[in-house]
């Protein structure tokens with residue numbers, strides 16, 4: 001474990017990684033075929049008593065770990081989920097992060113760690129053409145923080161929104177001389193005391209749509225909030241419309257017996273199933289006069305805000321309270337980097353600040369610095385801004401835009417192939433780098449269990465031919481999702497995958513006389 005050994009092993013591991021990404025991952029089954037507990041059965045039951053040479057570890061990586069991987073990066077056959085992208089500069093950023101091993105929970109813990117995060121998130125915000133109010137360099141109280149995932153971001157945002165709504169309701173009740181929120185169990189501390197919050201939170205409501213990612217439901221579950229997933233339809237392109245939202249909120253407000261407290265709305269820019277965009281301006285028209293927090297889950301779609309041609313999909317963003325984009329989806333950095341922007345940092349700090357004696361310091365008390373511990377759930381935090389900084393410098397804004405745009409070109413090609421094929425049909429308008437499609441058949445009623453079974457069988461056959469896509473459900477029917485846009489993914493790879501899918505469908509249909 002000397003420095004020389006580190007450098008030697010480091011070079012070996014970089015070679016191993018580049019070999020994996022350019023060659024090996026293309027030769028292995030796209031989805032791992034190992035049986036459960038395969039690794040337990042092939043590794044020793046206890047750690048080695050004596051140190052082992054690095055070469056042993058490296059060969060086990062190839063022989064024991066690789067077979068248990070699904071190949072997300074650089075594989076020519078991975079079109080599942082939302083295709084992630086981890087570029088080499090970002091991988092080096094991770095290496096430096098681990099090598100420096102600094103903590104950035106408050107400014108003084110490592111000023112560069114905090115300040116690079118502030119600066120790179122402003123760079124990213126400008127690249128994504130976010131409204132000025134979300135940037136730290138603006139004159140207002142806005143700012144941004146790196147969270148581990150969009151799910152963690154949702155938890156802190158919904159907590160802040162809830163506390164803000166509770167405080168407002170408590171203040172309004174006090175000034176009207178009415179009992180405080182939460183019914184019989186609530187105390188005069190309903191907006192600040194933990195016990196009182198617990199009572200109040202079960203009356204607090206978060207609104208989203210039936211297309212919203214499950215992380216929002218989970219965040220509500222964790223926080224003890226009521227989550228109302230409002231219906232969408234094919235007619236509205238599976239988006240949450242303003243009138244549906246207004247009706248739901250107003251019905252809750254009118255239900256005095258239940259004492260509901262609407263706290264937040266979550267709109268999605270790029271839903272997981274079909275990459276639909278909720279109309280943020282309509283949602284803002286509903287939220288602003290009613291004082292609800294409007295959060296935008298742009299985990300996937302947010303990256304596309306850097307493209308002028310996609311900008312209209314974000315109309316209304318300037319009236320939203322928070323926006324979260326996963327750089328680890330489309331912006332060339334590996335998991336975990338969810339960039340969370342807020343128009344006003346104060347509700348977040350109010351909800352999450354606690355400073356024990358051992359964390360007090362002059363810099364924090366001067367009020368001149370950012371202490372990110374108050375913007376997140378835990379205390380410790382990695383130097384994650386490094387990987388984003390490396391990416392933005394090595395690719396430049398133009399390189400990032402080109403990468404994001406390239407996936408859309410590929411998706412358009414795939415959509416054209418589907419639209420003109422004899423075996424498939426589009427299941428929704430193609431959006432960004434995603435194409436939703438279905439088998440074209442008249443064999444069983446669409447949306448029936450038999451129809452589900454047909455599509456599941458097709459997916460299994462596609463996987464057996466080493467093309468990995470996943471399913472979802474849209475408008476009651478199972479649909480197939482084809483997500484494009486890997487690093488250096490080529491149109492030939494997309495066409496090849498299409499030809500395999502088409503052959504699978506054709507052969508199978510012929511054999512079963514579909």
Ligand code: PLP
Pocket residue numbers: 082148149150151152213215268270271272297298299300326338
């Ligand atoms: N939100 C949307 C719209 C997503 O598509 C996804 C994942 O694909 C998530 C949230 C989950 O993101 P994370 O894993 O960062 O919590």
